[in-house]
Amino acid sequence: MLKMKNDFTSRTKLELAKRAGEKCSICKITTSKPKLGKEGFINIGEAAHIKGNRYGKNNRFDNSMSIQERKNFSNAIWLCPTCHKKIDSDESLYTVNYLIKIKQDHELEVFNGIFDINHIPIIKKYEDEILLLNKLIKEKEKSIKISERLYSQELNILKDKLYNIETEKNEKNKSC
16 A cells, blocks of 8 residues: 655644644643753644544545645644544544534634633633542542441441340240
């Protein structure tokens, strides 16, 4: 099979990163950080294909696209390596239309300043709240189970005492 060159240009990658606010379009983590004590930066962001770049390797591949179209900005989304792996591993969830919507929504969030230094990304805030609520629910469920066990033990102790008293009473009645 003929191997096609579908890599994005440096210019496309730079434009994607800047339009994404140097944040992953899905999980919102920062994809570029300064090197400490040195000039330069560390980039972990990746340009990912919306419509697949390998024939037969993924469901999002569009055979009608030219190589130029496949490596064009419009067919790219800026992601961290983890989210890049997710979209390539779960193509039934990450469809072409869904990825286009994620890219558009993320760029709109960046445009509206949601990721300015004084703001917490909204999605991260919700994820933190969800994690906290799930933790509280589990703790409550655990304490309820413990309470139920303690209640059950106390109830059994009382039942045993009642049985012993009734047995003792019956024995005294027999002896009288």
